[in-house]
Amino acid sequence: MSGGGLLVVLTLIVAAGGVLGAAVVAGQPQWAWGSVVLSVLAGVLLLAGRFRDRGARSRGGPPPHPAGSVERAEPAEGDPDAEPAEEDTDAIDPPAVSDLEATVVVIDERPRYHLQRCSWLGERETLPLPVWRARELDFTPCARCAPDATLLAAAREPSEPSWQPEK
Structure with missing residues (x-):
């Protein structure tokens, strides 16, 4: 799931908590259903994102990266400061x-x-x-x-x- 999708889910969860808190403070138990609806919507969005990501991987596409993620690049061959690879050794x-x-x-x-x-x-x-x-x-x-x-x-x-x- 992309960073924007996770932000929407997080917002829905926080809103659900706020609605639940308001229901308790106001003494209105029917408002608690709003919290349940928001939580279910957040869960559906999470599942949809997971299935979409899994489908992209099974089709051979690259897995989506969250916003702001950085892939670790392999050092260039000519880079003198690049760490050499580890020697491949037998178990013995x-x-x-x-x-x-x-x-x-x-x-x-x-x-x-x-x-x-x-x-x-x-x-x-x-x-x-x-x-x-x-x-x-x-x-x-x-x-x-x-x-x-x-x-x-x-x-x-x-x-x-x-x-x-x-x-």
């Missing part, structure tokens, strides 16, 4: 990453953690944290530098043996 990865002793960096008041070499960081001031602590503080991995995938791949690689086989 977060616990495995949290067990690592690796260090990641975060930017205060930003939701992502990054590898030190992340291109998005630029000259921004960063704070180093263990990856488990970053996750504990509800930071999520950056899609640009993919810290979870990178750290897990590094942890899964067999380390170089300290001994060399005899030749």
Whole structure:
């Protein structure tokens, strides 16, 4: 329902309350029926708006937006201040990453953690944290530098043996 329709419904409800109050104060119980009529009219308008909105969605049209609503726009690709997307991780990865002793960096008041070499960081001031602590503080991995995938791949690689086989 549009903002104008909601305003009409709100006005009808307030008027119904006023008529009911006047009926009580004046001692005229028959005026209370005016309140009932106004309330029913408001309900009918709400239902009509709901069915109209549902019909528009089922026909594939965009859902109507209330007046004054603002859609959250996705950041432009070239916008350097736009927050990078969250890295897509498997369900097994977060616990495995949290067990690592690796260090990641975060930017205060930003939701992502990054590898030190992340291109998005630029000259921004960063704070180093263990990856488990970053996750504990509800930071999520950056899609640009993919810290979870990178750290897990590094942890899964067999380390170089300290001994060399005899030749």
